[in-house]
Amino acid sequence: MSVTLLLAALLAGNRPVGAPFATRSEVWAPTAMVASSHPLATQIGLEVMRQGGNALDAAIAANAALTLMEPTGCGLGGDLFALVWDPKTRRLHGYNGSGRSPRSLTLARLRAMGLSAIPSRGPLPVTVPGVVEAWFALHARFGRKPMAELLAPTIRYAREGHPVPEVIADAWARSVPLLERFPGFREQFTLDGRAPRKGERWRNPNLARTLERIAEGGAEAFYRGEIAERIVAYLREQGGFLELEDLAAHRGEWVEPLSAEYRGVRVWQLPPNGQGATTLLMLNILEHFDFTRIPFGSAEHVHLFVEAKKLAFEYRARHFADPAFAALPVAALLEEGLARELARRIDRERALLAFTPDPLPLATGDTVYLATADGEGRMVSLIQSNFRGMGSGMAPPGLGFVLQNRGEQFVLREDHANAYAPGKRPFHTIMPGFLTRGGEPWVAFGVMAGDMQPQGQAQIVMNLVDFGMSLQEAGDAPRIHHGGSTEPAGQAEAMADGGELHLEPGFAETTVRELLRRGHRIVAAPAAVFGGYQAILRDPETGAYAGASESRKDGQAAGF
Numbered sequence: 220m221s222v223t224l225l226l227a228a229l230l231a232g233n234r235p236v237g238a239p240f241a242t243r244s245e246v247w248a249p250t251a252m253v254a255s256s257h258p259l260a261t262q263i264g265l266e267v268m269r270q271g272g273n274a275l276d277a278a279i280a281a282n283a284a285l286t287l288m289e290p291t292g293c294g295l296g297g298d299l300f301a302l303v304w305d306p307k308t309r310r311l312h313g314y315n316g317s318g319r320s321p322r323s324l325t326l327a328r329l330r331a332m333g334l335s336a337i338p339s340r341g342p343l344p345v346t347v348p349g350v351v352e353a354w355f356a357l358h359a360r361f362g363r364k365p366m367a368e369l370l371a372p373t374i375r376y377a378r379e380g381h382p383v384p385e386v387i388a389d390a391w392a393r394s395v396p397l398l399e400r401f402p403g404f405r406e407q408f409t410l411d412g413r414a415p416r417k418g419e420r421w422r423n424p425n426l427a428r429t430l431e432r433i434a435e436g437g438a439e440a441f442y443r444g445e446i447a448e449r450i451v452a453y454l455r456e457q458g459g460f461l462e463l464e465d466l467a468a469h470r471g472e473w474v475e476p477l478s479a480e481y482r483g484v485r486v487w488q489l490p491p492n493g494q495g496a497t498t499l500l501m502l503n504i505l506e507h508f509d510f511t512r513i514p515f516g517s518a519e520h521v522h523l524f525v526e527a528k529k530l531a532f533e534y535r536a537r538h539f540a541d542p543a544f545a546a547l548p549v550a551a552l553l554e555e556g557l558a559r560e561l562a563r564r565i566d567r568e569r570a571l572l573a574f575t576p577d578p579l580p581l582a583t584g585d586t587v588y589l590a591t592a593d594g595e596g597r598m599v600s601l602i603q604s605n606f607r608g609m610g611s612g613m614a615p616p617g618l619g620f621v622l623q624n625r626g627e628q629f630v631l632r633e634d635h636a637n638a639y640a641p642g643k644r645p646f647h648t649i650m651p652g653f654l655t656r657g658g659e660p661w662v663a664f665g666v667m668a669g670d671m672q673p674q675g676q677a678q679i680v681m682n683l684v685d686f687g688m689s690l691q692e693a694g695d696a697p698r699i700h701h702g703g704s705t706e707p708a709g710q711a712e713a714m715a716d717g718g719e720l721h722l723e724p725g726f727a728e729t730t731v732r733e734l735l736r737r738g739h740r741i742v743a744a745p746a747a748v749f750g751g752y753q754a755i756l757r758d759p760e761t762g763a764y765a766g767a768s769e770s771r772k773d774g775q776a777a778g779f
Contacts, residue, residue: 240725242695245756245765248778252764253277254753255589256292256667258775259381260284261768263372264591265777267364274593275303275361278601279354280369285587286350286620287377287426289773290408290609291390292585292667295429295441296622297605298346299353300489302476302653303361304660306596311653312360313489315644316353316471318346320626321460322641329631329639337627337639340398340612342459344624346645347469348441350603355438356471361597367434374434377427377619380420384773388417390585390747394609403453403614404621426619442466446618453615454622465642476653479503479553482684484661487653491539491547495650497673500531502680503558504565510685515696516726518733519567524681525701525720525739526565528674535673540636541644547636570738572717585747586649586672588665590755592764598755600651600663652676654683660757662690667772668750671700675750694752694769697725700744723749746771 246252251274253264263284264277272280278301286294299316329337337344358366383391391414399405405412407425415421432440440446447466454461478487479499486502488495504527513519538547551557565571586604604623605611611624628646629639637646650672654662662683666675675698682693700721720734721744734741751772756765766776 240695240697241770242692245689245691245767246776246778247763247765249763250594250779252592252755252766252776252778253281253589254755254766254768254774254776255281255285256587256751256753256768256772256774257285257288257384257387258773259288259376260589261775261777264589265779266372267369268593269779270364272364272369273361273595274591274597274599275357276364276369277591277593278589278599279358279362279366280372281589281591282354282587282601282603283370283373283430284376285589285603287373287423288381289387289587290621291387291394292587292605292608293603294605294610295350295426295620296348296610297603298349298623298625298647298649299601299603300493300647300649300651301353301357301602302487302489302600302651302663303357304596304598304653304663305361311476311487311655313474313476314353314357314471315474315489315493316349316356317492317644317647318349318469318625319465319642319644320346320629320639321462321465323462324460325641326631326633326639334631336631337629339607339624339627341401342454342457342611342613344626345454345459345461345611345613345622346626347461347465348623349469349471351433351441352438352469353471366437370430370434374427374430377423377430380422382418383415383421385417386771386773388415390608391415398609398612401612401614402457403616404612406616407614407619408609408621423619425617429618429620442469449615449618450622454613457613459613477549477553481506481680483656484680484684485655486680487655488650490542490549491646492541492644493647493650494535494539494673495652496539496549496552497531497535498650498652498676500534500552500558501527501673501677503553503555504530504561505677505681507559507562510681515682515686516730518730518737521699521722521726521730521734522567522570522737522739523565524678524699526571528701529571529718530561530564531673538636539646544640544643545636568737570717572738586667588651588667588751588753590663590665590753592663592755592757596660596757596762598660598663598757600653600665602649602651602665602667604649606648648672650676652679654680656759659759661759662754662756664752664754666750666752668747670702671748671750674700675752679752679754690754690756690765691767691769694754694767697723698749700748719744721748
């Protein structure tokens with residue numbers, strides 16, 4: 220152990236939490252909890268429950284607030300996925316609120332444009348926004364308070380303004396140079412051509428008017444009528460292909476969650492077109508190794524984790540897509556025999572260098588995750604995103620939001636499961652997580668940021684189960700990220716030498732040296748690669764809730 224880490228460990232022994240890295244205690248409350256990536260969104264969710272709403276109401280209200288307050292990670296132009304633990308049915312319900320590609324655009328037409336990949340920004344990657352329909356579908360089944368009441372706090376903040384926190388201000392400043400060239404963006408998402416600074420008040424009266432129309436007219440007000448017409452007219456002017464019929468036909472889908480058991484804890488995910496099953500496969504592989512004998516942060520811990528990730532991501536790259544367009548072997552991927560076979564492929568002394576690269580540039584992007592829980596035992600795990608931070612840059616005038624660029628994730632190759640097709644949902648990165656023990660709800664959690672999400676969720680589960688960390692420590696612990704080049708042309712070369720291993724500060728020098736000896740290529744990475752995290756844990760003995768929100772975001776966990 221290095222002198223620095225030894226001193227940190229000795230000092231940590233004087234703190235109640237006792238961890239050798241920067242962390243704090245969990246937040247505990249007896250009745251209700253909200254954990255989100257913005258403190259005002261958390262407070263809005265709590266107030267909804269104080270006024271008689273439930274956890275689902277709180278989740279919608281908090282998510283609505285984030286579409287205003289954290290446009291760098293989400294918005295009305297994006298998609299939504301959710302897991303809801305219902306105490307009445309005593310089971311987990313899943314909702315896939317992702318939108319589809321334009322029906323008037325074909326793979327042949329994209330190829331005729333000379334494209335080898337759909338661009339990150341502009342009109343071509345725009346798919347139908349799914350979030351508004353998802354709010355109303357979730358609310359119809361589980362909500363209690365009128366939608367107008369749930370949207371009212373965000374409408375007020377959109378008109379009166381709110382101060383922008385530090386992490387969001389930084390992401391906003393990095394987004395403006397990328398997106399300001401697109402009509403409608405500069406006018407609606409800058410202050411005289413620049414991003415709002417930390418502490419500056421931000422208003423979005425256009426979004427307030429849009430939300431008022433939705434509060435009055437429901438999802439129909441978004442997918443038909445004036446809002447839809449403005450979206451389509453704007454995209455047509457920019458060379459896009461989304462039509463009124465695409466918006467009017469949109470419906471999300473109730474889906475049966477997938478699960479796998481990891482050392483007595485059942486881990487739950489949504490099925491493809493999302494990537495949640497990647498976490499389940501990673502954990503199935505890792506269960507074949509005895510982590511009671513492997514310390515957190517050791518070279519053996521990092522090495523086994525990264526090798527399991529490489530093998531699981533092979534299957535993600537080949538098979539995850541919209542199940543309406545491809546037969547996906549999801550059940551086979553979760554069989555014990557496959558995990559045992561993949562675990563045998565891991566050389567405990569040498570890094571795997573040759574493996575199938577993912578054809579999509581997924582390492583970047585931003586997202587918001589939130590969890591809520593109420594006094595009846597209802598728990599919600601919800602994730603929402605535009606992709607690549609503020610999305611496509613397509614900001615229809617007068618509406619106050621940016622359209623997502625999820626279509627970038629399609630592959631322009633006919634033989635791929637995720638090949639572009641009209642009316643198809645793209646492979647999706649966002650994935651809410653949930654844990655149960657003995658059939659009882661335990662943890663609603665999520666980790667943000669592109670291909671970090673399955674890697675981050677697997678690390679949270681290991682931190683809780685293998686390393687005995689608290690809910691807060693599990694998120695604050697230094698993270699591992701493995702990937703390749705974020706440029707499509709560079710991926711094959713990057714993956715041919717085992718890809719890039721990124722380690723957050725906090726891993727010992729001896730660990731780094733041993734990983735290098737085993738053949739890992741360790742490269743510095745921006746902090747955003749490691750994502751953010753929120754979670755809520757239910758104590759099975761008392762029914763009380765613990766909440767966690769870590770310092771990589773501006774977030775807050777709070778309860779009453």
